[in-house]
Amino acid sequence: MSTLEERAVEAADFADERLGVAKFARNSFNKIFPDHWSFMLGEIAMYSFVILIFTGVFLTFFYVPSSHLITYHGSYAPLRGQKVSEAYASTLNISFNVRAGLVMRQIHHWAADVFIAAIVVHLLRIFFTGAYRKPRELNWIIGSSLLILSIVNGFIGYSLPDDLISGTGIRIAFSIILSIPVIGSYLAFFIFGSNFPGTSIIPRFFILHVLILPAIIAGLIGAHLAIMWHQKHTQYPGRGRTNRNVVGIPFWPAYALQAGGFFFITSAVIAALGGFVQINPIWLYGPYIPYKVSYAVQPDWYMGWLDGALRLMPSWEAVFGPTYGGHMIPNVFFPAVLLPGITFGLIFAWPWIERRFTKDNQEHNICDRPREHPVRTSVGVGVLMFYIVLFLASATDVLANTFETSLNLVLWTLRIMLFVLPLVAGLVTYLLLREIAQIPTIGEPKVPVEIRRDVDGSFAFAELSIHETDEEILELPEEVAYRSLVGSNGGGQLHHATHQGNSDDVSEEHGVFEVPRD
Amino acid sequence: MSEAQLSEEAEHQEIHRPLMEKVVAICFIVSVIGTIGLGVTYWVGGQPQVEGGFLFLALGGLGVGIVAWGKYLVPQGPYVQERHEMKSAPEDIEAMHASLSRGLGQMGRRKFLLRLLGGAVGVFGIINLFPFLRSLGPVPGKSLFVTNWKHGSELVTADGRVVLASDLEVGGVMTVFPKGYEGEPTNAIDQVILVRPADYNLVTRPGRETWGPEGYLAFSKVCTHAGCPVGLYQELTQQLLCPCHQSLFDVLTGATNVFGPAPRPLPQLPLYIDSNGVLRSQSGFNEPIGPGFWERGA
Numbered sequence: 095m096s097t098l099e100e101r102a103v104e105a106a107d108f109a110d111e112r113l114g115v116a117k118f119a120r121n122s123f124n125k126i127f128p129d130h131w132s133f134m135l136g137e138i139a140m141y142s143f144v145i146l147i148f149t150g151v152f153l154t155f156f157y158v159p160s161s162h163l164i165t166y167h168g169s170y171a172p173l174r175g176q177k178v179s180e181a182y183a184s185t186l187n188i189s190f191n192v193r194a195g196l197v198m199r200q201i202h203h204w205a206a207d208v209f210i211a212a213i214v215v216h217l218l219r220i221f222f223t224g225a226y227r228k229p230r231e232l233n234w235i236i237g238s239s240l241l242i243l244s245i246v247n248g249f250i251g252y253s254l255p256d257d258l259i260s261g262t263g264i265r266i267a268f269s270i271i272l273s274i275p276v277i278g279s280y281l282a283f284f285i286f287g288s289n290f291p292g293t294s295i296i297p298r299f300f301i302l303h304v305l306i307l308p309a310i311i312a313g314l315i316g317a318h319l320a321i322m323w324h325q326k327h328t329q330y331p332g333r334g335r336t337n338r339n340v341v342g343i344p345f346w347p348a349y350a351l352q353a354g355g356f357f358f359i360t361s362a363v364i365a366a367l368g369g370f371v372q373i374n375p376i377w378l379y380g381p382y383i384p385y386k387v388s389y390a391v392q393p394d395w396y397m398g399w400l401d402g403a404l405r406l407m408p409s410w411e412a413v414f415g416p417t418y419g420g421h422m423i424p425n426v427f428f429p430a431v432l433l434p435g436i437t438f439g440l441i442f443a444w445p446w447i448e449r450r451f452t453k454d455n456q457e458h459n460i461c462d463r464p465r466e467h468p469v470r471t472s473v474g475v476g477v478l479m480f481y482i483v484l485f486l487a488s489a490t491d492v493l494a495n496t497f498e499t500s501l502n503l504v505l506w507t508l509r510i511m512l513f514v515l516p517l518v519a520g521l522v523t524y525l526l527l528r529e530i531a532q533i534p535t536i537g538e539p540k541v542p543v544e545i546r547r548d549v550d551g552s553f554a555f556a557e558l559s560i561h562e563t564d565e566e567i568l569e570l571p572e573e574v575a576y577r578s579l580v581g582s583n584g585g586g587q588l589h590h591a592t593h594q595g596n597s598d599d600v601s602e603e604h605g606v607f608e609v610p611r612d
Numbered sequence: 613m614s615e616a617q618l619s620e621e622a623e624h625q626e627i628h629r630p631l632m633e634k635v636v637a638i639c640f641i642v643s644v645i646g647t648i649g650l651g652v653t654y655w656v657g658g659q660p661q662v663e664g665g666f667l668f669l670a671l672g673g674l675g676v677g678i679v680a681w682g683k684y685l686v687p688q689g690p691y692v693q694e695r696h697e698m699k700s701a702p703e704d705i706e707a708m709h710a711s712l713s714r715g716l717g718q719m720g721r722r723k724f725l726l727r728l729l730g731g732a733v734g735v736f737g738i739i740n741l742f743p744f745l746r747s748l749g750p751v752p753g754k755s756l757f758v759t760n761w762k763h764g765s766e767l768v769t770a771d772g773r774v775v776l777a778s779d780l781e782v783g784g785v786m787t788v789f790p791k792g793y794e795g796e797p798t799n800a801i802d803q804v805i806l807v808r809p810a811d812y813n814l815v816t817r818p819g820r821e822t823w824g825p826e827g828y829l830a831f832s833k834v835c836t837h838a839g840c841p842v843g844l845y846q847e848l849t850q851q852l853l854c855p856c857h858q859s860l861f862d863v864l865t866g867a868t869n870v871f872g873p874a875p876r877p878l879p880q881l882p883l884y885i886d887s888n889g890v891l892r893s894q895s896g897f898n899e900p901i902g903p904g905f906w907e908r909g910a
Binding site for chain 2: 124125126193194196197200201229262265266268269270272273274275276277278279280282283284285286287288289290291292293294325326334337338339340341342343344347348349350351352354355356357358359360361362363365366367368369370384385386387388389390391401404405406407408409410411413414415416417418419420421422423424425426429430457459490491501502505567568569570573
């Protein structure tokens, strides 16, 4: 035994004698993780969050959360002598005077964009493979809540520099809160501490951004991981994989090394973005002045669908009674409050909506293939298309300029596309998947064919057999040893991992899904 | 030892791949070089692109090295592990139900106390909402209905200069505020866009016969859609454009909303020119400015 091993064992014993960690540690070391590239998407999100914490802590040392106006005397010459808020001045200071400040700021911003992008793609992976089904509905809810919180915190963080573009965004946010029926004006005044703009919103956003929301997000990520750990990860169908087992690499050391290394790869890519790709150059935008505005600006990508919805909404609002004494549900309520409400309501409710149709109350630990579920997949594609059109609509002005056409044409094209494209995309997906289902050999590996030509010029074809290994997939030796030591631990015999038969019915006596061979 | 056990033993060993070991070693060395480069860059004063590049090397070298180690130098199995149903064993479920019912049964007979407790907690919650909400800000009152524009308010620019009737050429545009409030935070609400499409009295609508002296028209600059400043004046088409969501307002008909999501015209500020040639407002706006809210009607 080498000294390294001895010391590690000593440390483990120290922990066990005080905390009794041996059982949990054994369980964790020997945990089997199924491997697939699409399982890394959630990891990218988590690692981006870690990067956000590191870079964010750095930024808090220099950022001043105050909208108090001062005269700028910093090193950025074009703005010298201008009245700017302390928040804006301190962000300029981070960008130009704090050593490594700009790269930290840009990494932080890029990490936020990657964080939310990874969450969205992760959510799509979960959706299209049906991985939200029982027993994973709670993690679906937690994950969807994380999406909402990350969008909100992203917007708030984007607002903190108090530059012209983000300030205009805060103005729009005030109008959106104002639009909520009955309580809107009270809510807006309570959040902003006065009528717009007031002086409270920057410090309040700051404490939300650096303490309250990150704490909630961190807590939910912890719960998300703990539940995943406890339930064990889903796996795709394949050789030896059933609904009642996990086939993959052991946590210790293969998975731990791969996942740990992947943190650094994610960080490396985000660091390169932060170093080489400029993002949010607030010194070019100037400080926020309520009566100034910039042209052809788009919000951060994750707000695009809301901005697009605001632009596509017809000039309509619900009015009851006269100007003084009447009531109104304002225009922005429909695209900016109702639409996100419905969006996230549907996302939260989806596992239960689907169950209403499938009446399926079984546990599912094998991921679906999207092509085998035409209805779910085409609904998903259609809905996704709806949000893609909304996202495009956040650039109506840019599109009109790029294609040298009128805003009118762009607006009406997008309004029509918003309802037509989802239907078309959903229908095309559905028909394609129906076609695919007709192909008898779908999903089976292609059989190699040997072609022989004889001396007389005739050809002979022969199908080669595929050498599929039917070796049994084994358990980790320590687990086998452990079980033989303590006796069968009441959980029943291990279901044989090697695959027999090709049926996908539930074999009742074992309660096991037999999954078709890949 | 059986053959299966032997192969099991072999599976469990470290994998010998000298080439891959070299690759991992090179990755770690690249990382060290990147880190040293980063340190030197920082030491000499920092430069964002160079910092990003060295960070990429430092982190990327570590990442690729560790992943390669985990993927190619340790056994990958695959191994299998049993999965237990989440649901507990029947006797555990039964015991849980029994305990749950026991506690509820012991408490449930005092329905009156239970209701009183619910009421007490509810009242506590509602009353204590007030410090959390009401202390945050004032109630809106009438503040969404009013601006600082009054009868006789002089129009001034952002730096406080009084606007004279001779200040704008035809086709000119400027942003103005009521005198005395131009430097206040309320200028977000008071901001008015002053345009001059002509040099004769303009009537945008019936009932606004005197509102546009010498071709000066003043409109609230706060968009009726989402509150952005309606900052762009296109003289050729006599339209005002809000750059946030592309709403268009037709100036000559009283900033009527003609395109985009804006649901209402921009409120017009009635003007007059006093004996010194100074532009002044006849009164405040005759309706609330800006985006809609529940307490107002049409």
